[in-house]
Amino acid sequence: MTIEIRRLHAADAREYQALRRESLEQEPANFEAAVEDEAAMTTEAWAAKLADVQFFGAFSGQRLVGIARFHAETGAKVSHRGHVTGVYLRPEARGTDIATRLMEAVITAARRQVRFVYLLVNASNQRALRFYTRLGFVVFGHDPGGLLVDGVLHQDILMVLLPEAGTHDGPGMPEAEVPLKSD
Ligand SMILES: CC(C)(COP(=O)(O)OP(=O)(O)OC[C@H]1O[C@@H](n2cnc3c(N)ncnc32)[C@H](O)[C@@H]1OP(=O)(O)O)[C@@H](O)C(=O)NCCC(=O)NCCS
Structure with a gap:
């Protein structure tokens, strides 16, 4: 089956909404949002969000099997920082290279925008800890x-x-200026 990794758009809202809901139902300890937090969100609301925020998806054929989200911080002093959230692979897609390819796409996009990419992992989620490491x-x-x-x-x-030298090529990415102690 062909695997395609790409940014999700408004037209993907229905599939994204279903997989996102599955992730919150199946892995409550691995996601900050609870099912009830997002229960009132309509497909139209998800479409608007997908058009606005960077969501990525992995497709096996036509089927969405993996999702992840990236957002950069916006404050003048923190726009060099970004966050990956909502990473979820359908069980049947795990243990393949799909999650790696999905995250590599997220990281490539993130590197164009920020210098530091953050995420949170449940301390007991050894699989995710190994994956991200x-x-x-x-x-x-902690x-x-x-x-x-x-x-x-x-x-x-x-x-x-x-940050790794030469891997972020977007705007606003000067080398860190670390003040030198003069005394
Ligand atoms: C986390 C997740 C995206 C990783 O995708 P994946 O396809 O399972 O990842 P991979 O198989 O490429 O890598 C997982 C690593 O954990 C190892 N692993 C597999 N099962 C494991 C287990 N039960 N305990 C510890 N390590 C395990 C694998 O051997 C692999 O290690 P390696 O990179 O040293 O070879 C996926 O498992 C998932 O969606 N999990 C449920 C949701 C979740 O936890 N999301 C993350 C929230 S931060």
Whole structure:
């Protein structure tokens, strides 16, 4: 089956909405949003969001099998930072190279816009931790507060993809200016 990785558009809203809902239902401890948080969102509302925000999808033939979202921060002092959220592969698509290809597309897009790419992983999600580590993300922290799911506390691991020389070619990406101590 041919695999296609591409940015999602408004026309993908119905398929995205269904897979997003599946992700929240199947993996409540791996996503910040609860099913009820997004239950009122119509397909039209998702279409508007997909037209506005960078969502990526992996298609096996015509079927959407993987999703991920990227957004850059917008404040003047933080626009060099971006976040990957909502990464989910249908179970049958896991353990192939699809997730890697999807995330590589996200990272390529992110690198054009920001220098630092952040994400959160449930501390007990060893599979995702290995996956992101293989892609170059490193652990820089630990959020003991994490998520509370049905009364159970899930701690988060904070990961970042650091800038690499020559890999970000977008605007506003000067080398970091680290003030030198003069005394
Ligand atoms: C996280 C996810 C996107 C990764 O995709 P994937 O296709 O499963 O990833 P891969 O198979 O390419 O890589 C997973 C790695 O974990 C390893 N792994 C597989 N099952 C594992 C398990 N039960 N425990 C620990 N490691 C495991 C694999 O061997 C592989 O390691 P390697 O890179 O050293 O070979 C996918 O599993 C998924 O959608 N999970 C459910 C939702 C989720 O957790 N999303 C992430 C939220 S931050």
